[in-house]
Amino acid sequence: MExxxxxxxxxxxxxxxxxxxxxARLLVGGDRHRAEDLxxxxxxxxxxxxxxxxxxxxEAYVRKVMVxxxxxxxxxxxxxxxxxxxxxxxxxAGDVSAAxxxxxxxxxxxxxxxxxxxxxxxxxYYQDLSEKQVAEVLGCPLGTARSHAxxxxxxxxxxxxxxxxxxx
Amino acid sequence: MDHFERELARMxxxxxxxxxxxxxxxxxxxxxxxxxxxxxxxxxxxxSVLAVAGLGIGFFMLPHDPGGNRPTAPHPQPRPATGPAxxxxxxxxxxxxxxxxxxxxxxxxxxxxxxxxxxxxxTSTPDTATSAPxxxxxxxxxxxxxxxxxxxxxxxxxxxxxxSRAEASSSGSxxxx
Numbered sequence: 001m002e003x004x005x006x007x008x009x010x011x012x013x014x015x016x017x018x019x020x021x022x023x024a025r026l027l028v029g030g031d032r033h034r035a036e037d038l039x040x041x042x043x044x045x046x047x048x049x050x051x052x053x054x055x056x057x058x059e060a061y062v063r064k065v066m067v068x069x070x071x072x073x074x075x076x077x078x079x080x081x082x083x084x085x086x087x088x089x090x091x092x093a094g095d096v097s098a099a100x101x102x103x104x105x106x107x108x109x110x111x112x113x114x115x116x117x118x119x120x121x122x123x124x125y126y127q128d129l130s131e132k133q134v135a136e137v138l139g140c141p142l143g144t145a146r147s148h149a150x151x152x153x154x155x156x157x158x159x160x161x162x163x164x165x166x167x168x
Numbered sequence: 169m170d171h172f173e174r175e176l177a178r179m180x181x182x183x184x185x186x187x188x189x190x191x192x193x194x195x196x197x198x199x200x201x202x203x204x205x206x207x208x209x210x211x212x213x214x215x216s217v218l219a220v221a222g223l224g225i226g227f228f229m230l231p232h233d234p235g236g237n238r239p240t241a242p243h244p245q246p247r248p249a250t251g252p253a254x255x256x257x258x259x260x261x262x263x264x265x266x267x268x269x270x271x272x273x274x275x276x277x278x279x280x281x282x283x284x285x286x287x288x289x290x291t292s293t294p295d296t297a298t299s300a301p302x303x304x305x306x307x308x309x310x311x312x313x314x315x316x317x318x319x320x321x322x323x324x325x326x327x328x329x330x331x332s333r334a335e336a337s338s339s340g341s342x343x344x345x
Contacts, residue, residue: 048204
């Protein structure tokens, strides 16, 4: 019983680790250590409910746990997150590949968003969830989720205006 | 979805790099699970200990209420004993019920403290025997009602003991007894 449970859990984690880790990284604004911590914490919670969740939607459960934990943990002061006018640690162009530069810009831009706006944007554009699903995952009304997403995108539009040029 | 939103979605997807699930990650995860399990066990144990302690305190407190009533039970007894002092005829009637209840204890055991006050008649203690009659005797004259009831009891025991002394010490000896 325990053996089969562990095997099923390990199989799920091994198969979805990379995608879940990327989601966690987007949710925390690029911090690798925080992302790993967030994912591990969500997986620990998944372990204890695995017998009930395994046959349903374990990934959705982990996603919900991570999103809510990210929003909650970001409210703690010890994360020391504060908005700045200019992007910190801008990578020097030319010394790294274009993909890494783009990812760094994206993560730095996401880091400037408030946690709930960031979660709404990530769920909406990375996870391709509908506004209703975003609201359900965030645990807030539909209008609030829509507002978080639109404000987050508007802010990202300003921050990334030099990277993503508007099409005339 | 406009151009920027499409580009944003593309950037989010393209920025994903493959991160394999390594043995270190698995070991860390298992360690966290074990730690959480231990914490849950401790929480459960602490909760049950608190529950048992609460129940114990509750049960410990409960018996104290009836227990508190028991010590107070002897106190009302002197009241009927002193009560007869004031009314003449009634004391015999009122004193009888307490003596009936208390007479059980004196017969069963020594019953030193309680028995003497109410049931002086069994000849247990001379002090109380003397104390009781005088009260009736002194009060009998004014009322003149208890001539038959109290008279037989008192003369048998304390005919010559202390009529006057008992009168003086009737109230004083009954209280401590």
